[in-house]
Amino acid sequence: MQNNSGTIKVIVVDDEPLARKGLRYRLEEHKDIEIITECSTGQEAVHAIMTHLPDVVFLDIQMPELNGFQVVAELKKTLTTLPIILFVTAYDAYAIKAFEIHALDYLLKPADDERIAEALDRVRASLKQQNQSEQSDKLINLVAGYTGQSATDVLEKLANDEPVESSPYSDxxxxxxxxxxxxxxxxxxxxxxxxxxxxxxxxxxxxxxxxxxxxxxxxxxxxxxxxxxxxxxxxxxxxxxxxxxxxxxxxxxxxxxxxxxxxxxxxxxxxxxxxxx
The missing domain is CATH 2.40.50.1020 (LytTr DNA-binding domain)
Incomplete structure:
Protein backbone atom coordinates (compact mmCIF):
# COMPACT_ATOMS: atom_id res chain seq x y z
CA MET A 1 0.00 0.00 0.00
CA GLN A 2 1.23 3.52 -0.78
CA ASN A 3 2.89 5.11 2.25
CA ASN A 4 1.90 8.39 3.90
CA SER A 5 4.63 10.37 2.10
CA GLY A 6 2.91 9.75 -1.23
CA THR A 7 5.93 7.93 -2.63
CA ILE A 8 5.11 5.01 -4.91
CA LYS A 9 7.45 2.08 -4.31
CA VAL A 10 8.41 0.29 -7.53
CA ILE A 11 10.27 -2.89 -8.47
CA VAL A 12 11.53 -3.29 -12.04
CA VAL A 13 11.85 -6.85 -13.37
CA ASP A 14 13.51 -7.60 -16.73
CA ASP A 15 16.22 -10.02 -17.81
CA GLU A 16 17.66 -7.45 -20.23
CA PRO A 17 20.00 -4.91 -18.55
CA LEU A 18 19.42 -2.27 -21.25
CA ALA A 19 15.64 -2.59 -20.87
CA ARG A 20 15.91 -2.11 -17.09
CA LYS A 21 18.18 0.90 -17.59
CA GLY A 22 15.82 2.53 -20.09
CA LEU A 23 12.78 2.03 -17.87
CA ARG A 24 14.66 3.24 -14.79
CA TYR A 25 15.72 6.40 -16.66
CA ARG A 26 12.10 7.21 -17.57
CA LEU A 27 10.69 6.39 -14.13
CA GLU A 28 13.26 8.63 -12.41
CA GLU A 29 11.70 11.60 -14.21
CA HIS A 30 8.69 11.22 -11.88
CA LYS A 31 9.36 12.60 -8.39
CA ASP A 32 6.83 10.39 -6.61
CA ILE A 33 8.40 7.17 -7.92
CA GLU A 34 10.97 5.31 -5.82
CA ILE A 35 12.66 2.31 -7.44
CA ILE A 36 13.49 0.13 -4.43
CA THR A 37 15.20 -2.66 -6.37
CA GLU A 38 15.65 -4.25 -9.79
CA CYS A 39 15.52 -7.95 -10.67
CA SER A 40 16.86 -9.87 -13.65
CA THR A 41 15.06 -13.20 -13.09
CA GLY A 42 11.63 -14.41 -12.08
CA GLN A 43 13.01 -16.07 -8.95
CA GLU A 44 14.66 -12.82 -7.86
CA ALA A 45 11.38 -11.02 -8.49
CA VAL A 46 9.31 -13.36 -6.31
CA HIS A 47 11.77 -12.98 -3.42
CA ALA A 48 12.07 -9.20 -3.80
CA ILE A 49 8.32 -8.62 -4.03
CA MET A 50 7.59 -10.75 -0.96
CA THR A 51 10.38 -8.99 0.95
CA HIS A 52 9.72 -5.36 0.00
CA LEU A 53 5.94 -5.46 -0.71
CA PRO A 54 6.08 -2.72 -3.37
CA ASP A 55 3.12 -0.73 -4.62
CA VAL A 56 3.90 -1.46 -8.27
CA VAL A 57 5.88 -4.02 -10.26
CA PHE A 58 6.99 -3.39 -13.84
CA LEU A 59 7.21 -7.03 -14.89
CA ASP A 60 8.74 -8.41 -18.08
CA ILE A 61 6.80 -11.39 -19.45
CA GLN A 62 9.42 -13.27 -21.43
CA MET A 63 12.14 -14.41 -19.03
CA PRO A 64 13.98 -17.75 -18.78
CA GLU A 65 12.93 -20.36 -16.18
CA LEU A 66 10.17 -18.29 -14.55
CA ASN A 67 8.25 -15.91 -16.83
CA GLY A 68 6.13 -12.95 -15.76
CA PHE A 69 2.87 -14.90 -15.59
CA GLN A 70 4.54 -17.60 -13.48
CA VAL A 71 5.88 -14.92 -11.13
CA VAL A 72 2.32 -13.74 -10.50
CA ALA A 73 1.16 -17.33 -9.97
CA GLU A 74 3.88 -17.87 -7.35
CA LEU A 75 2.97 -14.65 -5.53
CA LYS A 76 -0.69 -15.64 -5.36
CA LYS A 77 0.26 -18.73 -3.37
CA THR A 78 1.51 -16.57 -0.50
CA LEU A 79 0.28 -12.98 -0.74
CA THR A 80 -3.36 -12.15 -0.05
CA THR A 81 -2.97 -8.79 -1.79
CA LEU A 82 -0.79 -8.43 -4.85
CA PRO A 83 0.98 -5.22 -5.86
CA ILE A 84 -0.19 -3.44 -9.00
CA ILE A 85 1.24 -5.33 -11.97
CA LEU A 86 2.33 -3.55 -15.15
CA PHE A 87 3.50 -6.04 -17.74
CA VAL A 88 6.30 -4.99 -20.08
CA THR A 89 7.04 -7.00 -23.23
CA ALA A 90 8.20 -6.77 -26.82
CA TYR A 91 5.20 -8.78 -28.02
CA ASP A 92 1.54 -7.78 -28.05
CA ALA A 93 0.37 -11.40 -28.29
CA TYR A 94 0.30 -11.63 -24.48
CA ALA A 95 -2.09 -8.71 -23.95
CA ILE A 96 -5.27 -10.74 -23.50
CA LYS A 97 -3.68 -13.09 -20.97
CA ALA A 98 -2.17 -10.14 -19.12
CA PHE A 99 -5.57 -8.57 -18.54
CA GLU A 100 -7.10 -11.93 -17.66
CA ILE A 101 -4.90 -11.98 -14.57
CA HIS A 102 -5.89 -8.39 -13.75
CA ALA A 103 -2.78 -6.50 -14.78
CA LEU A 104 -3.39 -2.76 -14.56
CA ASP A 105 -1.60 -2.04 -17.83
CA TYR A 106 0.45 -3.62 -20.60
CA LEU A 107 3.45 -1.79 -22.04
CA LEU A 108 5.09 -2.66 -25.35
CA LYS A 109 8.86 -2.21 -25.55
CA PRO A 110 10.29 0.28 -26.01
CA ALA A 111 7.72 2.32 -24.07
CA ASP A 112 8.16 6.06 -24.63
CA ASP A 113 7.85 8.85 -22.06
CA GLU A 114 4.21 9.54 -22.89
CA ARG A 115 3.19 5.89 -22.54
CA ILE A 116 5.05 5.55 -19.22
CA ALA A 117 3.37 8.71 -17.93
CA GLU A 118 -0.04 7.37 -18.96
CA ALA A 119 0.60 4.08 -17.12
CA LEU A 120 1.74 5.94 -13.99
CA ASP A 121 -1.40 8.07 -14.02
CA ARG A 122 -3.41 4.86 -13.96
CA VAL A 123 -1.28 3.62 -11.08
CA ARG A 124 -1.85 6.81 -9.06
CA ALA A 125 -5.60 6.65 -9.65
CA SER A 126 -5.71 2.99 -8.64
CA LEU A 127 -3.68 3.56 -5.46
CA LYS A 128 -5.84 6.53 -4.49
CA GLN A 129 -8.96 4.43 -4.92
CA GLN A 130 -7.42 1.61 -2.85
CA ASN A 131 -6.44 3.99 -0.05
CA GLN A 132 -9.88 5.60 0.05
CA SER A 133 -11.54 2.18 0.10
CA GLU A 134 -9.25 0.93 2.89
CA GLN A 135 -9.79 4.06 4.99
CA SER A 136 -13.54 3.80 4.48
CA ASP A 137 -13.54 0.13 5.52
CA LYS A 138 -11.48 0.92 8.63
CA LEU A 139 -13.85 3.71 9.62
CA ILE A 140 -16.95 1.58 9.08
CA ASN A 141 -15.49 -1.29 11.11
CA LEU A 142 -14.47 1.12 13.87
CA VAL A 143 -17.99 2.54 14.06
CA ALA A 144 -19.45 -0.97 13.92
CA GLY A 145 -17.25 -2.10 16.80
CA TYR A 146 -18.16 0.94 18.89
CA THR A 147 -21.89 0.74 18.26
CA GLY A 148 -22.19 -3.04 18.41
CA GLN A 149 -23.89 -3.12 15.02
CA SER A 150 -22.82 -4.99 11.91
CA ALA A 151 -20.83 -3.12 9.26
CA THR A 152 -23.72 -3.70 6.83
CA ASP A 153 -26.20 -2.01 9.21
CA VAL A 154 -23.84 0.92 9.77
CA LEU A 155 -23.42 1.46 6.02
CA GLU A 156 -27.18 1.32 5.47
CA LYS A 157 -27.87 3.87 8.20
CA LEU A 158 -25.18 6.22 6.95
CA ALA A 159 -26.57 5.97 3.41
CA ASN A 160 -30.05 6.87 4.70
CA ASP A 161 -28.76 9.69 6.97
CA GLU A 162 -30.01 7.79 10.02
CA PRO A 163 -28.28 8.15 13.41
CA VAL A 164 -25.88 5.38 14.41
CA GLU A 165 -26.39 4.90 18.14
CA SER A 166 -23.76 3.67 20.57
CA SER A 167 -23.79 0.12 21.89
CA PRO A 168 -25.59 -0.83 25.13
CA TYR A 169 -23.07 -3.66 25.61
CA SER A 170 -19.98 -3.38 27.81
CA ASP A 171 -16.56 -3.69 26.17
Missing part, protein backbone atom coordinates in the same frame (compact mmCIF):
# COMPACT_ATOMS: atom_id res chain seq x y z
CA UNK A 172 -15.18 -5.68 29.12
CA UNK A 173 -16.37 -8.72 31.07
CA UNK A 174 -15.73 -8.86 34.83
CA UNK A 175 -14.77 -12.38 35.89
CA UNK A 176 -14.52 -13.07 39.63
CA UNK A 177 -12.03 -15.64 40.90
CA UNK A 178 -12.16 -15.80 44.69
CA UNK A 179 -11.29 -12.34 45.95
CA UNK A 180 -9.92 -11.21 42.58
CA UNK A 181 -11.81 -9.71 39.67
CA UNK A 182 -10.32 -9.85 36.18
CA UNK A 183 -11.63 -7.54 33.49
CA UNK A 184 -11.39 -9.32 30.14
CA UNK A 185 -11.81 -7.27 26.92
CA UNK A 186 -14.90 -8.63 25.21
CA UNK A 187 -13.32 -8.35 21.77
CA UNK A 188 -10.55 -10.74 22.90
CA UNK A 189 -13.02 -13.56 23.66
CA UNK A 190 -13.02 -16.30 21.01
CA UNK A 191 -15.77 -18.52 22.38
CA UNK A 192 -17.55 -19.50 25.58
CA UNK A 193 -18.75 -22.98 26.48
CA UNK A 194 -20.63 -24.45 29.41
CA UNK A 195 -19.10 -26.90 31.88
CA UNK A 196 -21.81 -27.88 34.32
CA UNK A 197 -22.76 -24.83 36.39
CA UNK A 198 -19.76 -22.87 35.12
CA UNK A 199 -18.81 -21.04 31.93
CA UNK A 200 -15.38 -21.41 30.34
CA UNK A 201 -14.43 -18.11 28.70
CA UNK A 202 -11.76 -18.74 26.06
CA UNK A 203 -9.92 -15.46 25.40
CA UNK A 204 -6.72 -14.65 23.52
CA UNK A 205 -4.67 -14.52 26.72
CA UNK A 206 -6.11 -17.75 28.17
CA UNK A 207 -9.18 -19.36 29.67
CA UNK A 208 -11.24 -17.95 32.53
CA UNK A 209 -13.96 -19.71 34.53
CA UNK A 210 -17.03 -17.93 35.81
CA UNK A 211 -20.34 -18.89 37.41
CA UNK A 212 -23.12 -17.66 35.16
CA UNK A 213 -25.79 -19.15 32.92
CA UNK A 214 -25.69 -19.16 29.13
CA UNK A 215 -28.88 -17.08 29.00
CA UNK A 216 -27.35 -14.42 31.25
CA UNK A 217 -24.28 -14.21 29.04
CA UNK A 218 -26.37 -13.91 25.89
CA UNK A 219 -28.08 -10.84 27.36
CA UNK A 220 -24.73 -9.22 28.18
CA UNK A 221 -23.05 -9.86 24.82
CA UNK A 222 -23.72 -8.17 21.49
CA UNK A 223 -25.78 -10.66 19.41
CA UNK A 224 -24.27 -9.27 16.19
CA UNK A 225 -20.88 -10.50 17.38
CA UNK A 226 -21.54 -13.40 19.76
CA UNK A 227 -23.66 -16.14 18.25
CA UNK A 228 -25.04 -19.28 19.89
CA UNK A 229 -23.80 -22.29 17.90
CA UNK A 230 -25.36 -25.00 20.05
CA UNK A 231 -26.92 -25.49 23.46
CA UNK A 232 -23.69 -25.00 25.39
CA UNK A 233 -21.51 -22.71 23.27
CA UNK A 234 -21.34 -19.09 22.09
CA UNK A 235 -18.82 -17.97 19.47
CA UNK A 236 -17.34 -14.58 18.61
CA UNK A 237 -18.10 -14.49 14.89
CA UNK A 238 -15.07 -12.24 14.27
CA UNK A 239 -12.76 -15.16 15.10
CA UNK A 240 -14.45 -17.64 12.77
CA UNK A 241 -12.26 -18.61 9.82
CA UNK A 242 -14.73 -20.88 8.03
CA UNK A 243 -17.68 -23.24 8.39
CA UNK A 244 -17.26 -26.76 7.01
CA UNK A 245 -19.71 -29.59 6.41
CA UNK A 246 -18.88 -33.20 7.18
CA UNK A 247 -20.02 -36.35 5.39
CA UNK A 248 -22.39 -37.02 8.28
CA UNK A 249 -24.23 -33.79 7.48
CA UNK A 250 -22.92 -31.99 10.56
CA UNK A 251 -21.49 -28.48 10.31
CA UNK A 252 -18.45 -27.31 12.24
CA UNK A 253 -16.84 -23.90 12.72
CA UNK A 254 -13.08 -23.56 12.40
CA UNK A 255 -11.77 -20.64 14.44
CA UNK A 256 -8.64 -18.64 13.65
CA UNK A 257 -6.70 -20.64 16.27
CA UNK A 258 -7.89 -23.88 14.55
CA UNK A 259 -10.37 -24.76 17.32
CA UNK A 260 -13.26 -26.75 15.83
CA UNK A 261 -16.77 -26.34 17.24
CA UNK A 262 -19.93 -28.17 16.26
CA UNK A 263 -22.92 -26.17 14.99
CA UNK A 264 -26.28 -27.65 15.92
CA UNK A 265 -28.99 -27.99 13.30
CA UNK A 266 -31.26 -25.49 15.10
CA UNK A 267 -28.60 -22.75 15.08
CA UNK A 268 -27.12 -23.39 11.63
CA UNK A 269 -29.08 -20.75 9.67
CA UNK A 270 -28.43 -18.08 12.29
CA UNK A 271 -24.69 -18.79 12.22
CA UNK A 272 -24.61 -18.66 8.41
CA UNK A 273 -26.44 -15.32 8.44
CA UNK A 274 -24.02 -13.89 11.02
CA UNK A 275 -21.02 -14.94 8.93
CA UNK A 276 -22.36 -13.10 5.88
CA UNK A 277 -23.52 -9.92 7.66
Missing amino acids: TMAIKDGSEVTRVPVDSILWIDAAGDYMCVHAKEGMHIMRKTMKELEKELNPNVFVRVHRSAIVNINFVKKMVSHVSGEYHLILQNETELKVSRSHRDKVKAAMHS
